[in-house]
Amino acid sequence: MHELTVIENVLQISGQVAKENNLSRIDVINLDVGGMQHLNEEIMQHGFEAAKKDTVAAGAELKLFWLPVRLRCNSCQQIFGTENGKFYCPVCGSKDTEVQQGMELNIKSIEGE
Amino acid sequence: MEIKVLKNVLDKNMNQAEQNRQALMKHNVKMVNFISSPGAGKTTLLEKTIPTLQETMNVAVIEGDAFTSKDAERLQQFNIPIVQINTEGTCHLDSSSIESAFAELDLQELDIILTENVGNLICPTAFDLGEDFRIAVLSTTEGDDKPAKYPMLFRQARAVVLNKADLLPYIDFDNETFKKDLQDLNPNLQVFETSSTLGTGLWNWVEWLEVALEKEVKRV
Ligand SMILES: Nc1nc2c(ncn2[C@@H]2O[C@H](COP(=O)(O)OP(=O)(O)OP(=O)(O)O)[C@@H](O)[C@H]2O)c(=O)[nH]1
Ligand SMILES: [Mg+2]
Ligand SMILES: [Zn+2]
Numbered sequence: 001m002h003e004l005t006v007i008e009n010v011l012q013i014s015g016q017v018a019k020e021n022n023l024s025r026i027d028v029i030n031l032d033v034g035g036m037q038h039l040n041e042e043i044m045q046h047g048f049e050a051a052k053k054d055t056v057a058a059g060a061e062l063k064l065f066w067l068p069v070r071l072r073c074n075s076c077q078q079i080f081g082t083e084n085g086k087f088y089c090p091v092c093g094s095k096d097t098e099v100q101q102g103m104e105l106n107i108k109s110i111e112g113e
Numbered sequence: 114m115e116i117k118v119l120k121n122v123l124d125k126n127m128n129q130a131e132q133n134r135q136a137l138m139k140h141n142v143k144m145v146n147f148i149s150s151p152g153a154g155k156t157t158l159l160e161k162t163i164p165t166l167q168e169t170m171n172v173a174v175i176e177g178d179a180f181t182s183k184d185a186e187r188l189q190q191f192n193i194p195i196v197q198i199n200t201e202g203t204c205h206l207d208s209s210s211i212e213s214a215f216a217e218l219d220l221q222e223l224d225i226i227l228t229e230n231v232g233n234l235i236c237p238t239a240f241d242l243g244e245d246f247r248i249a250v251l252s253t254t255e256g257d258d259k260p261a262k263y264p265m266l267f268r269q270a271r272a273v274v275l276n277k278a279d280l281l282p283y284i285d286f287d288n289e290t291f292k293k294d295l296q297d298l299n300p301n302l303q304v305f306e307t308s309s310t311l312g313t314g315l316w317n318w319v320e321w322l323e324v325a326l327e328k329e330v331k332r333v
Contacts, residue, residue, distance in 0.1 A: 001204055002236035009122045021116050031122070036265045038235045069264075085261050087268075087298045095300040099268075105239075107118040 003039055006105065007047040010062070011055055014110050018056050026057040028111040034104035035069040035082075060112075069102035126240055129208035133215065133243025140220035143326045144228060146206075146242055148266060149250035151232030154276040156184045157309035158250060159227060163191050165319045170224040170326075175214045177206040177231045184229060194218055205236040208243055225326060238265045246271035246325070253277045254284060257291040260298055267295060271325065272303035274318060279308035 014029050033039055041064055048062045069082045073089035074096040080089065088095045121127065137144055147155045159174065166172050173194040176185040185197040196214040198206060206228065218226070228244065230237040238247075249270040251259055254277060260267045267273065273295060281288070295302055303321060307314035 002239055005203070005205075005207075005236075006122055006239075009125065013118065013120055013122065013124070017116060017118050021114075023114070023116075036268075037239065038263070038265060082264070087264065095297060105122045107120050107122060109115050109117050109119075111115045113114060 001043060003043040004047045004051070006039065007044060007051050010048075010107060011051055011057055013107055014060075015056050017107075017110055018112060023056065023110075023112040026060040026110050026112040028061050028063055029057065030063050030065065030108040030110070032065050032067055032104040032106045032108055034067045034102040036099065036102040037105055039105075041066075056112075065108070067101050067104050070100045071097040071102075072100045073097055123239065126208050129212055130241035130243040133208055133211050136215060136220065137226075137243060137245075140223070142220050142223045142226060144226040144242070144244040145322075145326075146228045146230060146237070146244040146247045147250060148230045148234070148237045148247055148270070149232060150234050150252070150255055153232070153250045153252040153255065154309045155229045155232070155250050156187055158274060158276060158307065159188060159229060161309050161312060161315050162319055162322065163188070163193065163227070166225060166323065167191060167193065169323075171222055173218050173223050173226050175206075175211065175226060175228040177210070177229055179203070179231055194223075200231055204231055204233045205240050206230050206242060207240045211242045234259070234263050234266055238263075238269060248272050248274060250274045250276055253280050253286045257287045257294075260291065260294040264298055267298045267302065270299070270302060272305065272318075272321065275304060275306045276309055278306040278314060279311050 014026055018026050052058055052060060070079055072079050073094050075094035076092045078089055078091040149155050163172055174188055176195060176197045177200060178184055179200050179202050182197045185195050188195055196217045198210045198214055247270045249266050251273060295304060305314060305318040307318055
């Protein structure tokens with residue numbers, strides 16, 4: 001359950017950014033989460049509710065933007081998803097691929113006053 | 114007011130991992146990160162791997178364990194430096210715990226560090242320790258569908274050790290499906306079938322590991 005470690009880091013970075021920008025409260029934290037990350041939304045939200053108490057984000061909402069896995073074929077450059085559980089190119093069959101989207105775990109922005 | 118951040122959440126861990134990597138490079142030490150579910154056989158595999166590596170290399174082990182020091186105790190017979198990290202229930206090792214382990218090791222004297230992560234197929238994959246490569250250990254009793262379910266681990270691993278091969282006759286494990294799924298995920302992946310308790314299949318694995326570590330071997 002590294003969701004909790006992730007949440008701790010989210011709050012730590014957001015708190016730092018809020019301080020640098022003289023925010024007295026954070027209302028929203030916008031987080032990009034890639035499909036390769038195996039993170040569970042429910043556990044994330046539960047963890048966030050518990051951990052945000054007594055922080056500058058105590059009243060904040062955590063918005064998760066789930067980014068599905070997208071691979072690029074290194075042979076024919078086709079970009080494809082893995083919703084069907086297949087990690088090889090549907091066009092040329094090549095297994096030589098790169099993850100183009102899906103590894104994200106980024107704080108996009110925070111909103112507050 | 115919206116403030117753009119665009120920062121990776123695990124930034125701190127990545128930066129420390131990079132520092133660990135620099136420290137290892139400076140002393141010409143290679144580090145391997147073993148990841149598996151609880152009980153797949155990481156410690157047993159290490160028990161069978163260390164004696165051969167030890168013949169030509171100075172080996173140390175970093176043992177990640179959620180609560181106990183049982184695994185570290187099992188490896189004490191080899192008379193090698195062992196650092197125990199108790200993660201106190203946390204499901205993974207992180208790069209700062211590895212940094213503190215380095216402080217207890219004499220990197221100058223070492224060739225290889227074998228790191229046994231906390232038993233978990235998911236969480237350790239998100240935390241770079243600064244290792245040279247990862248080994249996924251899977252036991253046959255966990256099922257042949259694991260590659261498709263845990264693509265992150267199997268894409269990142271340099272090799273997979275399919276352990277408890279001695280149990281294959283008793284269970285419903287489709288080796289073809291397993292290998293094909295692995296191939297689809299990561300065509301460069303090496304796969305070894307072992308029984309760490311019976312000692313079968315270990316030779317290929319250890320031989321490959323020695324080459325993968327491509328070490329200027331310092332004689333012990
Ligand atoms: N049948 C069989 N049993 C094995 C094999 N390898 C390990 N075991 C048994 O599986 C159990 C767990 O082995 P460990 O080596 O402790 O597994 P581990 O991955 O280190 O476990 P954790 O550190 O707790 O995650 C022990 O009872 C071992 O004897 C094998 O190849 N075949
Ligand atoms: Mg163990
Ligand atoms: Zn293609």
